[in-house]
Amino acid sequence: MKSRRWRHGVWRGLMPLLLLGASSASALAACPPNEADGKLLTSGPLQLAWRPVLQGNTPVAPTAIPMAGHFALTVQLCEGSSASKAVLKKVDATMPEHRHGMNYQPRIGALGDGRFRVEGLMFHMSGRWRIEFEVRSGEDVLRLTNDVQIR
Amino acid sequence: MTFKFDKFLIRPLVCILVLTSVPSAQAGEAEFSADEIARIASHGPWPMPAKTDTGNRVSGNPAAIRLGYHLFFEPRLAANRRIACATCHQPGRGFQDGLATARGLRPGKRNTPGLFNVGQHRWFGWDGGHDNLWSASLRPILDPAEMGGDARRTVRLLRSQTELDCHYRQAFGKAPDARDEELLVNVAKAIAAWQETLVSPSTHFDALREALLRGDDDAVASHAPALRRGLRLFLGRGQCATCHAGPLFSNGEFGDIGVPFFVKPEGVDPGRQGGIKRLLANPYNLLGRHNDDATGDNATATRHLKPEHRNFGEFKVPSLRNLKYTAPYMHNGSLATLRDVVRHYSEIDEDRLHSDGERILKPLRLSEAESTDLIAFLESLSAREALLAPVVPPAVAACDVPLR
Numbered sequence A: 001m002k003s004r005r006w007r008h009g010v011w012r013g014l015m016p017l018l019l020l021g022a023s024s025a026s027a028l029a030a031c032p033p034n035e036a037d038g039k040l041l042t043s044g045p046l047q048l049a050w051r052p053v054l055q056g057n058t059p060v061a062p063t064a065i066p067m068a069g070h071f072a073l074t075v076q077l078c079e080g081s082s083a084s085k086a087v088l089k090k091v092d093a094t095m096p097e098h099r100h101g102m103n104y105q106p107r108i109g110a111l112g113d114g115r116f117r118v119e120g121l122m123f124h125m126s127g128r129w130r131i132e133f134e135v136r137s138g139e140d141v142l143r144l145t146n147d148v149q150i151r
Numbered sequence B: 001m002t003f004k005f006d007k008f009l010i011r012p013l014v015c016i017l018v019l020t021s022v023p024s025a026q027a028g029e030a031e032f033s034a035d036e037i038a039r040i041a042s043h044g045p046w047p048m049p050a051k052t053d054t055g056n057r058v059s060g061n062p063a064a065i066r067l068g069y070h071l072f073f074e075p076r077l078a079a080n081r082r083i084a085c086a087t088c089h090q091p092g093r094g095f096q097d098g099l100a101t102a103r104g105l106r107p108g109k110r111n112t113p114g115l116f117n118v119g120q121h122r123w124f125g126w127d128g129g130h131d132n133l134w135s136a137s138l139r140p141i142l143d144p145a146e147m148g149g150d151a152r153r154t155v156r157l158l159r160s161q162t163e164l165d166c167h168y169r170q171a172f173g174k175a176p177d178a179r180d181e182e183l184l185v186n187v188a189k190a191i192a193a194w195q196e197t198l199v200s201p202s203t204h205f206d207a208l209r210e211a212l213l214r215g216d217d218d219a220v221a222s223h224a225p226a227l228r229r230g231l232r233l234f235l236g237r238g239q240c241a242t243c244h245a246g247p248l249f250s251n252g253e254f255g256d257i258g259v260p261f262f263v264k265p266e267g268v269d270p271g272r273q274g275g276i277k278r279l280l281a282n283p284y285n286l287l288g289r290h291n292d293d294a295t296g297d298n299a300t301a302t303r304h305l306k307p308e309h310r311n312f313g314e315f316k317v318p319s320l321r322n323l324k325y326t327a328p329y330m331h332n333g334s335l336a337t338l339r340d341v342v343r344h345y346s347e348i349d350e351d352r353l354h355s356d357g358e359r360i361l362k363p364l365r366l367s368e369a370e371s372t373d374l375i376a377f378l379e380s381l382s383a384r385e386a387l388l389a390p391v392v393p394p395a396v397a398a399c400d401v402p403l404r
Helices: A010-019 A022-028 B002-021 B024-032 B034-041 B062-072 B133-142 B149-158 B162-172 B183-197 B205-212 B218-222 B225-237 B272-279 B299-303 B340-348 B366-381
Strands: A038-041 A046-054 A068-078 A085-097 A107-112 A114-124 A128-139 A139-151
Touching: A022 B149, A046 A128, A046 A139, A068 A085, A068 A139, A085 A107, A085 A114, A107 B183, A114 B205, A114 B299, A139 B299, B034 B225, B062 B183, B133 B183, B149 B162, B149 B183, B162 B183, B205 B225, B340 B366
Parallel strands: none
Antiparallel strands: A038 A046, A046 A068, A068 A114, A085 A128, A107 A114, A128 A139
């Protein structure tokens, strides 16, 4: 189980390879998600695990997302023990109490095997932020949300 | 009805609660809760760890720092040979000018910001029209309203003094040449390298913070009670730290606090909305080829910018360090004193705030005593002693000729 863990240091190098031949990277599929994939959200059979990544590709817990600092996310979509064919379409975040969102537009890169990397997020104030993941699965659009407290 | 209820019932109740829950004045550390101390901790340590600007290949380069220092005080960069960066950014005033709005070759529309700790910023200018320090330093040289300079004038100046010519060559490995399209960018990068060295001294607040973290009750108690009460107000009811966060007391982003943005004779200052446009149209932004960081990692903020309606009338959240030296305040210098600023927040006109904007600011309705406390806290964010003249960076050995 441990051997399939993603080496974050090689993301950059692997990205083109993964994009070219997603199927050849199946050895990296991580389903069902485990603790190292981060926080787990579910909607029906779909499982979504997300994890913040800081500059220098250090994975951290959601509570360690820096205030007013850019970070990225890794997202793994699974259905049972196989990678989901669903697609992560959009990631956004808002502060429900303040009624505003981020000042930055995250971009999603598909890495194959239900894995995505989301770049360019920033929570510019302390308080409660709600992250929303929009996933297209066939005809369906699913919205999964998760609240994090930033200080 | 609600107003009456609020005024006659809630207020006295709150007062009683507050009075009974405040521990004895001498209680020192116990005066702040663990949560408050954790929040206070996030406003330090000071100074912040120094940063190198990866987009500026001469960041930290001694020859560039010396050249930049010299050019910052050099009025001959300007078309009329009479305006230097230091004309507006005066060292004794925390690199500000004491004017409501700047006066260069022509009168400006905005207040001159202080330059201490500017190397730590993400955005530059009240509208964040620049994403790096060197392009923010190039703007005033070229701006016909500020210095109105150009490459030919700059090269003439550099060549006229061995010391400048030599430091330019040492920093950039070539002679200054007006046909070199990098010339002005290089000059701006040198001035930026010097500005990165401007770090403001530590303050009463920093000493209080350290005492709290050490658990040194006596040292905590030695700070004026008004300062401590003001700090609590800043973190708590005032919600000031929501925007004025971290060691700089700014989250580095933008907000609308209802400062009018009309500009005489007519027109408006669109603030951040215009800043984003300016930034994206600027060939010297971090997406352009003058960014010396080949990885482009330093351009994340620019690459992911998301313009929003609410940006109209938003201005950069200013750092609150060194306020003692940088009056008047706000993007248009419209508030003369800290008392005026505190009154602004106390009586803020919610109708002036964007309806789709922040839901953080409400009139605080501070009492006279509370206002005084908050001001005492804001004053504790400035250096304890008078500001010293900036340290003159040494000439590099290869150029070590006596200064005239």
